[in-house]
Amino acid sequence: MTAAFPPVAELVPQRPPMLLLDEVVAAGADDITCAAQVRPDNLFVIDGRVHASVLLEYMAQAIAAFAGLRARADHQPPALGLIAACRNFDLHAEHLAVGDPLQIVATRVFAGAMAEYRAAVTRRGQPLAEAVLSVVSTAPSSTSAGSPA
Template identity: 30%
Template sequence: MNTLYDIERVVPHRGTLLLIERLLEWDEESAAVELQVPADGPFNAEQGVPAWVGVEYMAQTIAAWAGCRARRAGGEPSIGFLLGTRRYVCAEPYFRPGAVLRVEARCELLGDNGLGMFACRILEGGNELASANVSVYEPADAKAYLENDEA
């Protein structure tokens, strides 16, 4: 059984930009997290949280997976970059405030160069609300990458 870390120990996001709340499970190929859709927050509209925020829920789940792997290896979570998404489909235009969501990410491809592709989905009570393929990049040295003029 892998260690179920506190979410702040495995993702670099903080404050109102930390959108996921609890790590449910993780292994070498996948992770699952949970969150309760807030009644108010930086992304809320009158009807709830817009469906496009689901992409960030997925990206933060991937960050949690990478952070768990880093912690297990004795390291710290690193900064990664959301490159894009393919086939994002969401059943509703908004996530309902108060809804408890499970977000899953499964690694489909992870290159030695830090590029990765994940199959992700968002569920509420076992019903799939959204799915997508998410592309990410985790440079070996994020600080050097960000300071590089060619970044």
């Protein structure tokens, strides 16, 4: 998969105000890179900050965008996906500030009904969080725009 990616809203099931990603900036056979900026209307903003634990949702949405791209490439409807497990979730910051630019990278380690991804989030090149996420796929959905598997 190469440049000229569709809008994230066409790839993932989340809708504003829950849609946190801004765009897909790169994608390969087993990985995706997305960009986001922490916005003032983010549901999780409290006093101009977002707790870093919300980075897990950014990772999940990047995985959903990857799945949405794969489904499009295969001319298939997207499957629904759920996080079944989160391991090695390491945070390197306590909070994000409104305006922070984020880069989210997810790499598929293996695929199937249960897939595993390694994901990381950085801010201006500095690591903010990493995790290993196991995602369960369900039957494709005609009502969902994307899924994590």
